[in-house]
Amino acid sequence: MPERLVPPDPIALAPVRARRLGIDTHHEPVVVLRADSPTCRAEGFEAHTRVEVRGAHGSIIATLNVLSSGTLLEADEAGLSESAWHRLNAEPGMPLEVRYAPPSEGMSRVRAKIFGSRLGQDDFAGILGEAIEGRLSNVEIAAFLVSCANGRIDRDETVRLTKAMTAAGTRLQWPQPKVVDKHCIGGLPGNRTTPIVVAIAASLGLTMPKTSSRAITSPAGTADTVATFTRVDLDLDAMRRVVDREGGCMVWGGAMNLSPADDVLIRVERMLDIDSSGQLVASVLSKKLAAGSTHVLIDIPLGHTAKVRSRADAQALLDLLSHTAQATGIELKGMISDGSQPVGRGVGPALEAHDVLAVLRNDPAAPADLRQRALQVASGVIELGGLAKGEAALLLAQAALDDGRAWRKFEAICQAQGGLRDPGVATYRQPVPAAREGSVHAIDNRLLSRAARLAGAPQAPSAGLYLDVHVGTRVARGQTLFELHAESPGELAYALDFVRHHPGIITLED
C-alpha cells in the first residue's frame, strides 16, 4: 500500500440554505436535498435517510428525500416540509446543517417490544415523547403500533401506555370533585347524543366540561356538528368561564394539547386501518384523564358494520377499559348498545345538528331513536354522577328533556360559548330512490358514511345525507331512501356516482 500522506484541508461542510416547499406531511418533517449537493455527496445520504437538521433556533429529526433531477432546488438549498419549517422556526435562506440523525432511543425501545420485551413506564414515555416531537417517522410509529397490536401489550402495559399518553400533554383540573364525561367507541353515523346529554346533565347540576374531536374518518365529529350552531374553538380560560357559569360546555379539544401523542398515533393507525384494543383503551382514557374527567360512561355500539362486531369483543374491550380506568383512578361505567344501523336522520355536521336541535326542542318530528339513545346515555351519566339509579335515573333524564330544562340549559351554554345560530342547509340536493319495492333489511354504516364524506362532509358543514328510512321501513319502487346534500355540484355528482356503484348501502328484501 502507498506510503505518502496528505494531511486533510480543514474543510467543514458548508451549511445549506432553508427553502420552504409548502408541502404538508403532517407531523413527519421532510427535508429535500439535491443528490449532487456537497452535503448529499459527502454524507452518502440517500432517500429515506433519517437526518438531523440544525438551525439557529433548534434542531429536528427529519426524513430525507433526494432530488435526483429537475430544478426544484439550488445545490446549496434544503427544501423543508411545513412541519420541518415550523419546528425549526425557519426563515427563508436561514443556514442549516444536515447530518446523520443520532440513533433514536425510542426506536431501541420499539425494537425491544418487537422482539418480545414488556415495556415499562419510562419506555412508553420515551417513545411517545419522540413521537410528539416529530422525531419518529411514520414507518417507525407503524412499527410501534404493530408491535403492540393483537394483545402484545398486556393489561399492565396498557395502563402504563395510558398514563404515559396522559402525562405527555396538558391535564385539565376542575374545582368540582365529580366531573362526568361520556364516550362512544366507533361512532355510528348520526349518533350525535353528546350535546343532548351535556344539556340534560348540566341542567341537573352535574359538571360536564365536554371536549370533543373533529372527524378523522367519519362524516362528522361532535365538534364539527356543534360548530354549525355555536363556537367551539374556545381557549382554556373561556371554557372555564362557560363551565363555571353553566356547569357544562361543548368545545373542541384539539387545540388544548390533551394527549397529543394520541393524535400522532391515530394518524398512522388510519394509514394502516388497524385498531388494537390496548391502543384504543389508552387513546380513549388518556383523553378523558387529560380532560380532568373523574366519571366516564362508555358506550360501545355493537353491529355487523359497526367498529365492534361481536358481543365477546365488546365485553373484552369493556373489561380492559374497566381495568385501566380503575388503575388510573377513573370511575367507569360501560354500556353495549345496538350498532346495527345509523341513528337519527342526518349524517354530516349540520344535518346531525338539525336532529339534535329537534330532540332538544321536543319537536314531534324529532328522530325517536336519537332521543331514546341520548336518554339512555344521560341516565348512565346521572348514575355515575350519583343523582339516581336505574329506572329513576332514566326518569330524571326524561323529565329534564320533556319539561324544557335541557333546552334552556343548552341555549344558555351556547350563549356562553358565543351564541346559538342556525346550522344551515346545503344548496345542492339529490334524492336517492329505491330501485324496487320492499322492506329495508340492512343499512351499511361504513358505505353510508363514505357517501356522506364524498358529498363533502365534514369539510363542507352542510354536506352529507338525510335518511328517509330505517331498518324495517317498507318502501315503494322510486320512493326516496335518502337525500344527498352537497355544497357544490361536483361533490354531489361524485357522491351520486359512488351511491350508484354501491347498491349495498341499503339492502331491501321482500
Next chain:
Amino acid sequence: MPERLVPPDPIALAPVRARRLGIDTHHEPVVVLRADSPTCRAEGFEAHTRVEVRGAHGSIIATLNVLSSGTLLEADEAGLSESAWHRLNAEPGMPLEVRYAPPSEGMSRVRAKIFGSRLGQDDFAGILGEAIEGRLSNVEIAAFLVSCANGRIDRDETVRLTKAMTAAGTRLQWPQPKVVDKHCIGGLPGNRTTPIVVAIAASLGLTMPKTSSRAITSPAGTADTVATFTRVDLDLDAMRRVVDREGGCMVWGGAMNLSPADDVLIRVERMLDIDSSGQLVASVLSKKLAAGSTHVLIDIPLGHTAKVRSRADAQALLDLLSHTAQATGIELKGMISDGSQPVGRGVGPALEAHDVLAVLRNDPAAPADLRQRALQVASGVIELGGLAKGEAALLLAQAALDDGRAWRKFEAICQAQGGLRDPGVATYRQPVPAAREGSVHAIDNRLLSRAARLAGAPQAPSAGLYLDVHVGTRVARGQTLFELHAESPGELAYALDFVRHHPGIITLED
C-alpha cells in the same frame, strides 16, 4: 328539512396535469397536489391519503402529499416523484386522474397477520406482488415486517415466504446439474472471500455463477469490490458466456430481477433497523434459488459486534435455513465462523480488492486471516460440489491457490468479463495513531464500518480505511492503528472527526 331539489350539473372532475418534481422516494410513489386544487377540495384529500393516479399508459397507487402553501405547483398540476413518474410512463403535462385508492388486498392479508392469522402461499404472493408494484407504502410494508418478526411467522410460513419471494422475480436456469454458491450472513468488514472462492471452485471444475449485491449499509458489497478491477454489470447473456467458458463469474445481480421483493423489504427493514430470522432466511434463500443455485454454503460470523452475537442464535438461524433449504430443494451446508474482528486489512471497495488480489497472487504480505477464511469457505464449497470431504477438501483448495490455478482462473474470468484492471488508490490519506501504548483488545466492526463509510465508501471506490493492527497486536503510543482513505479532503475531514469522537473503534489494554 327543505324540499327543493337541485339536480347536479353533470360535472366530472377535471384531470390534473403531470409535473415531474425530480424527488427520489425509492419504490414508494408520491404525488403532490395543491390543497386548494379542485381535486383536493372535491375529494377531501389530506396528507398521506393513499390515492390511485391514472394516466394514458397505466395507473399507480401513490401516497399523497398536500401543498398547503407556496408556488411549487399550479392548481391543476400533480407533482410526481421519480418512481411515480417512471411507473406512469408520464410526460410533462400529461392528463392524470387522481382518486381514492381502492382497498389493498395485500393489506387485508397483512392485517390478518397482525391479528394472528397464519398466511398461506397466496397471501405472501399477494403481499409481495403489491410491494413490488409499489402499491404498498413504506408504512404498510413496515407493518408487514413487524407482523412477521420475532417468530410470528413459523417454519412453514418461512418456506412459503421464501417460495413467494423467489417466484416474484426472474429465476435463472443452468444446464449443469450442480450449481454451487456461498453466502455470508452479516458480513464482517473486509471479509471479501467471494472472488477467491469463485476462482478456486471454478479452477477445480465446479460451476459457480456468482451474483453479488452492492453495499446497502456496509462500506463495500462484493459487487462494489469486484467493480474496482473488472466489469460487473453484465446482462444475462454475457454472464452465461462467461460461465460457459470459465465455469464461474463474479457479477452484480442487481439488474437481473432476482427476488425483487427482497430489495423492497430490505429498504424498509433498514429504516427500522430490524432483522428477523424468518425474513432473513427468505431473503438469503430466495436470492440463491432465483440465481439457480443447487448447493449453498452459508457462513455465519459470530461476534459481539457482528450481526449474530450468540452461538444459540447462530444455531437457530442455521436450523431455520436448513429446514427452508430442504423444503425448497436446495442443499445447504452451514458454518459458524469467528466474527470478533475485521478480516484482512482493507475496508472499502478498492482497499478490499487489494487484499483479494494479494491472496490470489500468493503475495507474502497478503493478509493470512483472509486467506485462511477463503480456504475454509472454499473447502465447504468443494464438499458441497462432491469433489472431496473434510481435510481432503481443504487440501484441494490450498493446492489450487498455492500452485497458481486459482489466480489463472481468476484472470481468465476477469478477461471474460471485460478485462482485469488495477483497483486504484485514494489521493487523500490520514493515519490514525494509537493514543497510548498497549495491546489491541477489541475492534468494533460497526464503528469501523461507519468510519469507512464516512470516508466515502462505497460511492467513492478507493475510499475506506486500511488496518495496521488486529486483536492482540502490540502498539507503541503514536503508532498507526489504521489509515483513512478518501477521494476528497472534505470526506477525509469528516471521517477523521468521527474517529476522534469514537475512541471505542479500537480498544487498547495494558
